[in-house]
Amino acid sequence: MTITRTVEGLKNGTVIDHIPAGQGLRILRLFKLAELGERVNVGFNLSSRHMGAKDLIKVENVELTEAQANELALFAPKATVNVIRDSEVVKKHKLAMPATIEGIFACPNSNCISHVEPVDSFFYVSEQTNDIKLKCKYCEKGFSKDIVTAVE
Structure with a gap:
């Protein structure tokens, strides 16, 4: 028996990918992403070719600004933060450590x-x-x- 795992696509919102495994829950708590009143999909210890294992956070109907995305660099400096509108990536934030x-x-x-x-x-x-x-x-x-x- 084969188990297929899928992560539902996002119509509008933000996807934070390539979070170092184990940092996803910390980012959820510190940045209060689960308290925004929107649906949040989270994956922990997902398989990654480049990282071995990674965490992933998807937040519906919330678009992180570049400044907000940069704050994530404290815990996930190589994360990718993509803003999604109508199921398309419309912005990719390149993370930089904030001052x-x-x-x-x-x-x-x-x-x-x-x-x-x-x-x-x-x-x-x-x-x-x-x-x-x-x-x-x-x-x-x-x-x-x-x-x-x-x-x-």
């Missing part, structure tokens, strides 16, 4: 003013040897991208 990230992640420093003042979180992004560091604008502490959490 700053605003309003997405909470500062891990519990003493940071961003936890008590009505300000959006703001981090400066820098690439260091095999890691990406985020420096909070307010408390000026640096953190690995792996310890940040989504803003509540």
